Amino acid sequence: MDIWMRFMSGDGGIVFGRVEGGYLHEYASLDQRVPTGEVLSTRALTPLAPCAPGKIVALWNNYHALAAKLDKPVPAHPLFLLKSAGSVIGDGATIRRPASYAGKIVYEGELGIVIGRRCRDADLAEAAASIFGYTIVNDITAADLLNENPHFPQWCRAKGFDTFCGLGPAIVSGFDWQAGRVVTTLDGVERQNYPLADMVFSPAQQVSLISQDLTLEPGDVIACGTSLGVGSIKDGATVAVTIAGIGTLSNTLAARQDTGDATAAARAAANAA
Amino acid sequence: MDIWMRFMSGDGGIVFGRVEGGYLHEYASLDQRVPTGEVLSTRALTPLAPCAPGKIVALWNNYHALAAKLDKPVPAHPLFLLKSAGSVIGDGATIRRPASYAGKIVYEGELGIVIGRRCRDADLAEAAASIFGYTIVNDITAADLLNENPHFPQWCRAKGFDTFCGLGPAIVSGFDWQAGRVVTTLDGVERQNYPLADMVFSPAQQVSLISQDLTLEPGDVIACGTSLGVGSIKDGATVAVTIAGIGTLSNTLAARQDTGDATAAARAAANAA
Numbered sequence: 257m258d259i260w261m262r263f264m265s266g267d268g269g270i271v272f273g274r275v276e277g278g279y280l281h282e283y284a285s286l287d288q289r290v291p292t293g294e295v296l297s298t299r300a301l302t303p304l305a306p307c308a309p310g311k312i313v314a315l316w317n318n319y320h321a322l323a324a325k326l327d328k329p330v331p332a333h334p335l336f337l338l339k340s341a342g343s344v345i346g347d348g349a350t351i352r353r354p355a356s357y358a359g360k361i362v363y364e365g366e367l368g369i370v371i372g373r374r375c376r377d378a379d380l381a382e383a384a385a386s387i388f389g390y391t392i393v394n395d396i397t398a399a400d401l402l403n404e405n406p407h408f409p410q411w412c413r414a415k416g417f418d419t420f421c422g423l424g425p426a427i428v429s430g431f432d433w434q435a436g437r438v439v440t441t442l443d444g445v446e447r448q449n450y451p452l453a454d455m456v457f458s459p460a461q462q463v464s465l466i467s468q469d470l471t472l473e474p475g476d477v478i479a480c481g482t483s484l485g486v487g488s489i490k491d492g493a494t495v496a497v498t499i500a501g502i503g504t505l506s507n508t509l510a511a512r513q514d515t516g517d518a519t520a521a522a523r524a525a526a527n528a529a
Numbered sequence: 530m531d532i533w534m535r536f537m538s539g540d541g542g543i544v545f546g547r548v549e550g551g552y553l554h555e556y557a558s559l560d561q562r563v564p565t566g567e568v569l570s571t572r573a574l575t576p577l578a579p580c581a582p583g584k585i586v587a588l589w590n591n592y593h594a595l596a597a598k599l600d601k602p603v604p605a606h607p608l609f610l611l612k613s614a615g616s617v618i619g620d621g622a623t624i625r626r627p628a629s630y631a632g633k634i635v636y637e638g639e640l641g642i643v644i645g646r647r648c649r650d651a652d653l654a655e656a657a658a659s660i661f662g663y664t665i666v667n668d669i670t671a672a673d674l675l676n677e678n679p680h681f682p683q684w685c686r687a688k689g690f691d692t693f694c695g696l697g698p699a700i701v702s703g704f705d706w707q708a709g710r711v712v713t714t715l716d717g718v719e720r721q722n723y724p725l726a727d728m729v730f731s732p733a734q735q736v737s738l739i740s741q742d743l744t745l746e747p748g749d750v751i752a753c754g755t756s757l758g759v760g761s762i763k764d765g766a767t768v769a770v771t772i773a774g775i776g777t778l779s780n781t782l783a784a785r786q787d788t789g790d791a792t793a794a795a796r797a798a799a800n801a802a
Contacts, residue, residue: 311613336683337610340611341583342583355650356741407604410608416743417743418743470690
């Protein structure tokens with residue numbers, strides 16, 4: 257198992273590499289895994305999300321326990337939406353409530369698959385070989401928007417807001433997902449604790465089947481879906497998602513900011529024009 | 530009105546700039562609009578999609594005539610999905626049928642808004658100023674997948690396949706959209722001919738309202754939705770979408786390829802594993 261992280265350095269540059277014993281061994285990039293020879297103390301660096309995905313494929317209904325609870329049949333193909341790349345934040349970053357939205361904001365602790373090389377129409381073996389490693393995702397949703405319009409479910413909008421995709425803290429290559437569990441706490445109280453082995457589509461199956469829909473690129477992330485225990489986050493509360501062997505992804509929903517008036521005015525003007 | 534295009538040059542490099550009288554006046558990029566001083570004959574260049582969007586926001590139900598035909602109320606906020614960035618093809622490129630999909634493939638001729646600068650929580654004036662120009666979109670859909678699963682409408686999958694977003698041929702800045710019409714032909718027969726003035730949300734309203742959901746970045750594209758006359762494309766047929774003042778975007782759906790068996794086998798293996 258290797259631990260891969262991305263940081264901002266003191267001069268504002270971005271560095272990526274393998275972390276061992278408090279030091280970053282820099283590599284050229286996620287898909288060009290060539291050491292640059294630079295070794296930096298991680299204490300001088302600011303952690304970022306461990307990759308900058310071009311796309312984030314987020315699965316719905318991928319755990320048997322949740323499918324049973326929702327009384328939905330297990331799907332025959334991964335059911336997914338795309339989260340906007342701009343929604344990504346790293347460990348420790350703040351989730352921002354959209355200025356125009358006062359409703360329920362929901363966490364979902366998930367396993368994230370990080371793609372290591374271009375992958376299209378891949379069979380299972382090629383799909384497995386295309387997985388660079390695993391990370392943790394907090395797939396955040398403005399839940400009241402999802403079915404706000406009865407004629408069009410707004411999955412991409414509800415899950416696509418800036419800061420609505422926690423990602424990190426690290427990518428772990430060689431992680432044995434089959435023995436793993438996702439444990440989510442809200443202000444320290446356990447809310448989710450489910451086994452990854454309960455997945456409907458395994459990571460390699462997801463990559464294989466999704467690669468028949470979309471070409472997957474290095475750094476792309478598949479959020480494997482969540483299971484039981486999803487719930488809402490109050491303003492100011494902290495969600496921590498832990499997968500032993502990967503780490504803990506912790507993000508706090510900012511206390512309500514007083515920016516609602518300006519945005520509401522912009523929105524009203526746009527609607528009226 | 531200026532015409533902006535992107536090309537592949539003889540050495541495989543990508544050049545972007547303003548086209549006038551058969552010559553490309555190269556610019557640094559879409560958001561850094563600084564001339565490089567290079568002037569190239571477009572005859573030596575291979576046209577590409579005029580930008581490489583990080584995200585493509587595609588609207589549903591944004592024309593009064595279509596809303597009336599579908600008997601749906603006009604929405605209060607733009608209803609959108611995200612098309613994958615990898616779905617983009619330029620004028621003249623071939624639409625490929627997914628190997629695993631034998632169903633109906635549908636064209637939608639649309640106006641495309643190209644963002645010129647980062648835009649978040651923008652009021653109408655800022656939104657209007659953030660529009661770099663306009664292009665043409667053919668928003669292609671594997672229609673039978675949309676409601677294949679009764680529990681989850683697969684918008685992102687059905688519209689996200691590689692080659693399912695025709696974009697081009699040019700971006701025109703200063704284009705007067707209010708007088709424009711979208712004319713779509715299928716193998717030369719007119720199928721769509723609708724006025725842009727029938728839009729529910731104007732381009733500036735779309736940019737303003739969507740910027741309150743997602744930060745829009747330079748090169749991002751908003752596909753404004755389509756109106757009456759959507760239909761299916763037979764294998765081998767050519768769809769041409771024309772907006773006078775922008776140009777014609779023409780793409781052919783490839784004749785059926787004999788690659789179905791290998792992919793079907795990969796799919797079956799992935800499902801069975």
